[in-house]
Amino acid sequence: MSVSRPYQPLLLRLLHGLTGLCAIAAIVTAYWTYTTYDNRWGGLPLPRWSAIEGIHGTFGLWTLLLFPVFAIYALRRGQRRLLQPESGRHLQLIGKPVWWYTLHRTANSLMLLALTVALFSGKMMGSTWLPMGELTHVWYTIHLLSWVMLVAALALHLLLSAKIGGTSLLLSIVDWRFRQPDHPRHWWPQIVTQQQTWSWGAIALWFQALTAYKVTEFSILLSLAIAWVLPMFKY
Secondary structure, three states, X not given: OOOOOOOOOHHHHHHHHHHHHHHHHHXXXXXXXXXXXXXXXXXXXXXXXXXXXXXXXXXXXHHHHHHHHHHHHHHHOOHHHOOOOOHHHHOOOOOOHHHHHHHHHHXXXXXXXXXXXXXXHHHHOOOOOOOOOOOOOHHHXXXXXXXXXXXXXXXXXXXXXXXXXXXXXXXXXXOXXXXXXXXXXXXXXXXXXXXXXXXXXXXXXXXXXXXXXXXXXXXXXXXXXXXXXXXXXXX
């Protein structure tokens, strides 16, 4: 393996790749759904296809299945790739390398937040709203806005990844070679070891030392849990 290419953990590459593919498919089919049933603000002249809403929902469901696992990984083991306590100060150093790295971490964080809002608002929508022409529901409006946020965050994520790491960083996320400690047979023992550190005392201590990052982490995971449970009671 080339020493000049950044190394990405295998589990990160798998979760990032699968979640990313499903999310991008959901983004594309969401736009087609919008042009089919809404199109109040104009759009590409795509053919009207009533089945596209179900296809979009399928990709959204797959994203919702994968994203909680990816979010836990990103928020815990991938924390250094997200906003840090000193990020506000670093954003004032415009043009310097740390400024670009902080912008990249900001884009990564925005991706997590935008995808959380998109998945949550999508689960809150009714399946008959669009076919019946009911376009004024609050959750549908939030879902539309989350699509805009998600597209902007995805564009920033790709552009800033290319800026700070070039082609080598972009290729490292799709490189299937991995180091021995990253072998899948080590994943379960690592999970078991991590679980052994969990206790009610540790959880209580975690809440006692709350930070903005912890609040965001808890909010994202709680929102994903609610997205599964609340739709059962919304009718």
